[in-house]
Amino acid sequence: MSPDDPNNPDFTPEIGAPTDITPLGRTGPKPAHExxxxxxPDPVDWGAIxxxxxxxxxxxxxKRFIIPGTxxxxxxxxxxxxxxxxxxxxxxxxxxxxxNWAYLFALSQFVMTGVLCVLYVRASRxxxxxxxxxxxxxxxR
Amino acid sequence: MLFALQxxxxxxxxxxxxxxxxxxxxxxxxxxxxxxxxxxAGRSIKGWQNGLAVxxxxxxxxxxxxxxxxxxxxxxxxxxYSVGFLVAYLTVLFLVAExxxxxxxxxxxxxxxxxxxxxxxxxxxxxxxxxxxxxYMIAQMVGAGGIIEQLIGIPFAPAVIGxxxxxxxxxxxxxxLATTWVQIIKAVLLIAGAFALSVMVLGKHGFNIGQFFxxxxxxxxxxxxxxxxxxxxxxxxxxxxxNPWGAWDFTSLAFGLVLGTAGLPHILVRFYTVPDxxxxxxxxxxxxxxxxxxxxxxxxxGFGAATILSMSDxxxxxxxxxxxxxxxxxxxxxxGGELFFAFxxxxxxxxxxxxxxxxxMSASTSFAHDFYSNVLHHGRETRPGEEVKVARITAFFVGxxxxxxxxxxxxxxxxxxxxxxxxxxxxxxNLPVILFSVxxxxxxxVGACSGLAVGLASSIILILxxxxxxxxxxxxxxxxxxxxxxxxxGFLASWLGTVLSAPEPGAEEKFAELSVRSQTGLGAEKxxxx
Numbered sequence: 001m002s003p004d005d006p007n008n009p010d011f012t013p014e015i016g017a018p019t020d021i022t023p024l025g026r027t028g029p030k031p032a033h034e035x036x037x038x039x040x041p042d043p044v045d046w047g048a049i050x051x052x053x054x055x056x057x058x059x060x061x062x063k064r065f066i067i068p069g070t071x072x073x074x075x076x077x078x079x080x081x082x083x084x085x086x087x088x089x090x091x092x093x094x095x096x097x098x099x100n101w102a103y104l105f106a107l108s109q110f111v112m113t114g115v116l117c118v119l120y121v122r123a124s125r126x127x128x129x130x131x132x133x134x135x136x137x138x139x140x141r
Numbered sequence: 142m143l144f145a146l147q148x149x150x151x152x153x154x155x156x157x158x159x160x161x162x163x164x165x166x167x168x169x170x171x172x173x174x175x176x177x178x179x180x181x182a183g184r185s186i187k188g189w190q191n192g193l194a195v196x197x198x199x200x201x202x203x204x205x206x207x208x209x210x211x212x213x214x215x216x217x218x219x220x221x222y223s224v225g226f227l228v229a230y231l232t233v234l235f236l237v238a239e240x241x242x243x244x245x246x247x248x249x250x251x252x253x254x255x256x257x258x259x260x261x262x263x264x265x266x267x268x269x270x271x272x273x274x275x276x277y278m279i280a281q282m283v284g285a286g287g288i289i290e291q292l293i294g295i296p297f298a299p300a301v302i303g304x305x306x307x308x309x310x311x312x313x314x315x316x317x318l319a320t321t322w323v324q325i326i327k328a329v330l331l332i333a334g335a336f337a338l339s340v341m342v343l344g345k346h347g348f349n350i351g352q353f354f355x356x357x358x359x360x361x362x363x364x365x366x367x368x369x370x371x372x373x374x375x376x377x378x379x380x381x382x383x384n385p386w387g388a389w390d391f392t393s394l395a396f397g398l399v400l401g402t403a404g405l406p407h408i409l410v411r412f413y414t415v416p417d418x419x420x421x422x423x424x425x426x427x428x429x430x431x432x433x434x435x436x437x438x439x440x441x442x443g444f445g446a447a448t449i450l451s452m453s454d455x456x457x458x459x460x461x462x463x464x465x466x467x468x469x470x471x472x473x474x475x476x477g478g479e480l481f482f483a484f485x486x487x488x489x490x491x492x493x494x495x496x497x498x499x500x501x502m503s504a505s506t507s508f509a510h511d512f513y514s515n516v517l518h519h520g521r522e523t524r525p526g527e528e529v530k531v532a533r534i535t536a537f538f539v540g541x542x543x544x545x546x547x548x549x550x551x552x553x554x555x556x557x558x559x560x561x562x563x564x565x566x567x568x569x570x571n572l573p574v575i576l577f578s579v580x581x582x583x584x585x586x587v588g589a590c591s592g593l594a595v596g597l598a599s600s601i602i603l604i605l606x607x608x609x610x611x612x613x614x615x616x617x618x619x620x621x622x623x624x625x626x627x628x629x630x631g632f633l634a635s636w637l638g639t640v641l642s643a644p645e646p647g648a649e650e651k652f653a654e655l656s657v658r659s660q661t662g663l664g665a666e667k668x669x670x671x
Contacts, residue, residue, distance in 0.1 A: 085388030
């Protein structure tokens with residue numbers, strides 16, 4: 001059945017549709033992702049989870065990694081344009097053959113990105129475990 | 142006929158390639174259609190597949206044609222785009238991908254509308270999506286027009302109109318064909334092409350990296366230019382007597398690049414085709430890896446082009462400015478002959494086709510859905526099928542405006558530079574409201590609206606006042622990229638709008654829920670389970 005057919009009861013987006021916004025021209029209720037908070041039926045006691053100490057521990061664990069990590073990569077990255085912009089003569093100095101500091105520092109950004117990706121994935125495994133424990137607690141209630 | 146078309150082997154191969162990609166797109170889309178296909182297939186999109194699709198979306202005309210050209214002509218300053226485009230993925234990974242996926246929302250507008258007042262934020266979010274997409278589209282049109290100009294030998298303006306019309310037909314009449322698979326296939330072909338080009342370039346230098354960099358630093362475009370060391374920064378953006386703001390230019394460009402990706406509508410929606418936050422995370426990591434390899438290769442086919450091509454190989458526009466967007470295909474022609482040229486051109490063209498299709502659809506659906514239906518008609522269709530009609534009309538206008546602007550700017554304007562501007566607009570208008578709405582309890586509708594409006598207006602006005610806008614000779618705003626000013630303005634406006642207006646108890650009440658949803662993923666599977 002065509003997604004544009006008004007009789008099609010399924011108003012989820014097609015897989016890989018360029019926008020993944022609900023296909024247009026459907027009548028009927030809104031899909032879940034478009035509901036606003038007031039329209040959303042609420043089977044979960046969100047407030048109870050939000051007050052749970054384990055939830056705060058999860059948030060703290062994430063913040064402990066994400067905030068310093070973000071500051072680090074923004075500062076490390078922005079150092080590059082500042083150095084090549086304001087101190088071009090230093091950065092033009094060749095280090096290895098014709099390769100200069102400017103190119104080496106740019107290359108180190110690739111390494112930095114790779115290392116931070118790996119660190120993030122490792123940290124996020126810990127958060128996944130904390131998250132699973134938190135959600136399990138609320139399932140049993 | 143106006144132009145005598147000659148079917149050369151290169152053109153034949155090009156057409157065959159484009160046809161094959163279209164057929165693959167069409168069939169993969171057909172197969173995935175049907176009730177609950179999203180749910181079933183959505184679960185089967187794996188991290189690496191989505192990573193390839195994200196990489197495919199990202200390696201548009203700007204990354205491949207634009208960066209190689211700007212590196213070849215301006216040296217190190219062009220490589221800054223490669224670095225910035227890549228590091229930007231850390232912003233996506235750390236701050237945006239998982240919370241957005243977990244919250245179970247599909248677009249930026251969905252996310253904002255969830256706890257704020259739906260109508261005003263949807264209207265402004267639609268406007269900002271339209272603007273960012275149009276900038277992005279212009280870059281693709283310029284690249285595509287250049288390729289057709291080279292392949293068939295027709296002038297740039299009719300080439301852009303032809304390409305644009307072809308793409309519009311594809312989007313307007315084809316509707317929502319699946320682009321995920323064409324992006325995956327294209328990403329693989331593009332990486333393969335980039336590898337082949339790099340190996341050929343290195344082969345010219347005896348597979349010796351040291352020798353390669355030595356010849357880059359002494360590149361003269363076959364003697365037609367006095368040698369400048371392309372490895373030195375500052376050839377495009379450096380401070381000079383003519384441009385005392387050069388160093389700030391560097392900083393502003395870099396700032397826009399690193400924060401821009403996290404606000405690009407067509408990249409953000411990619412994270413919703415995967416089942417959960419873990420897969421969203423792994424697809425960002427895959428995409429980062431693939432894109433990282435690709436951008437390191439730009440060293441070889443960007444800098445390398447300068448050591449192999451001569452100035453007469455690079456086409457010039459009507460004003461005699463070299464057309465930097467055609468460096469990669471021409472390098473392929475010089476190194477690998479006509480057929481390799483056709484292959485590289487076809488891959489670049491397929492890239493553009495897929496990216497434009499995605500962009501046009503996200504722009505026009507966002508307008509039809511967010512603005513026309515939800516804002517003007519309060520979420521109800523007055524007549525069935527009206528939204529589709531509005532979306533198609535919008536697609537036509539977005540395409541027509543991009544074509545007109547592309548012709549106005551001419552073939553020599555660099556695609557990477559144009560996309561750099563789109564990044565700054567996205568970072569100024571979209572990123573502040575996305576972050577605040579997920580992480581700041583007090584954030585309210587006034588804050589979101591002022592952030593979107595100020596970020597969008599300031600970045601556009603500053604671009605218009607700059608060298609790239611209305612004042613090419615004597616710019617009012619000295620920086621070529623507005624990011625350094627307009628991004629802080631976007632954040633400031635979101636913050637000021639919030640603290641100066643009355644608190645919105647409804648929005649704050651629902652923050653606990655959005656926070657739990659976005660951090661734990663609880664309730665997110667509901668979005669797919671119909």
